[in-house]
Amino acid sequence: MVNNLNKDNILSLVREYAREKHCREPFVGGDKLGYSGRVYDEEEIVNLVDSALEFWLTSGRYTKEFERKLADYIGVKYCLFVNSGSSANLCAFMTLTSPLLGDRAIRRGDEVITVAAGFPTTIAPIVQFGAVPVFVDITIPGYNIDCSLLENAVTDRTKAVILAHTLGNPFDLSRVKSFCEAHNLWLIEDNCDSLGSLYFGKKTGSFGDLATSSFYPPHHITTGEGGAVYTDNPLLAKIAKSMRDWGRDCVCESGQDNLCGHRFDGQYGQLPKGYDHKYVYSHFGYNLKATDLQAAVGVAQLDKIDDFTKKRRANFDKLYNIFKDYEDKFVLPQPEKNSEPSWFGFPLLCKENVDREKVVRFYEENNIQTRMLFAGNITKQPCMKGVSYRSTELKNTDLIMTNLFWLGVYPGLDDNAVSYICDVARKMNSILN
Ligand SMILES: Cc1ncc(COP(=O)(O)O)c(C=O)c1O
Secondary structure, rough: OOOOOOOHHHHHHHHHHHHHHHHOOOOOOOOOOOOOOOOOHHHHHHHHHHHHHHHHOOOOOHHHHHHHHHHHHOOOOOOEEEHHHHHHHHHHHHHHHOOOHHHHOOOOOOOEEEEEOOOHHHHHHHHHHOOOOEEEEEEOOOOEEEEOOOOOOOOOOEEEEEEEOHHHHHOOHHHHHHHHHHHOEEEEOOOOOOOEEEOOEOHHHHHHHOOEEEOOOOOOOOOOOOOEEEEEHHHHHHHHHHHHHOEEOOOOOOOOOOOOOOOEEEOOOOOOOOHHHHHHOOOOOEEEEOHHHHHHHHHHHHHOHHHHHHHHHHHHHHHHHHHHHHHHOOOOOOOOOOOEEOEEEEEEOOOOOOHHHHEEEEEEEOEOOOOOOOOOOHOOOOHHHOOOOEOOOHHHHHHHHHEEEEEOOOOOOOOHOOOOOEEEEOHHHHHHO
């Protein structure tokens, strides 16, 4: 029996173990270069074990701390930790269907403006609910919605705009916001690929009525699986919490009872007066909560976010410097005006004389992972069979589907790794002619 069995001693051993067993080795030529991945040190592992030893498991003190820290970081009042970015999008969308929003609630058959060039679960909740996605084309080389097409896309059934900041590059928030205000539309910012991006010096995710994050390992910070929904609007925050927590009306945390002091004296629907408020449901909701173990990792990750953002930008700049010599072959990415993206990746659009498949194979054969812009043009995916939608002409969306790929810029790419990418890029001439 170990005689110094206390938590501090255990955690200090964990710290030592993590330093030794989880230290990141510098890149050497021949290593496989992922497009992204977890970047962490002993702090995440110590927090994770600390939470495991508490064995609270469901949302608890680390969740509270993570939600507070993330809200402060983004610059919003309310934040809810959920179990994925896809769940965050589901929660945010379903929030806008609440009867508590009266005439502004999204109903089946209503339209939601979005783009077809992106990740499927940005728009999946629209389709699953029975609303109609309206796909607007994008611009090149920003890869975000073409705002000049917005006025033609709107009808009297339009209720919301839902858009991601593509690969970290903010969409034109000024134009989209004023369009939403002019037509009384909700705006959801899918901020899953853009945590830390700035628009006029303000964090993306603080502009929409609601915004979402993903903390799946390739994203800007990770909790393994995980996501968040955030807002400044107290009513939307209350509805989102209800949607996340089984649809219930009560706002008590896990394990808490009678926070409001009125647990047994309310009148709800046609229930008997005084029916236990813990079991009153104002919505048909979900259980989208994450665990305190995930939040514990997130708390340590948030301490590193500013450093991560700096590295993503620096890696992007280094790749830009290399690829600017190939502008006859590729369209290079361009940040939105008045923005400072925290890039998720480095998109390259092959010009007509360049075969994307050949280029992608070249990088993969040189151990450098590549990625497509997710679903390409979602209207061409098998999941769209039988789905009703409207769209503008999607010429640029088709072009990114056929000609675009992207390389990683994540903070785990050290100077050696970035130099290796640059060396490989310089050898591209052998396949480009
Ligand atoms: C823009 C965007 N939204 C949503 C998601 C979904 O996040 P998750 O994988 O955590 O469900 C992703 C996933 O990468 C994404 O890129």
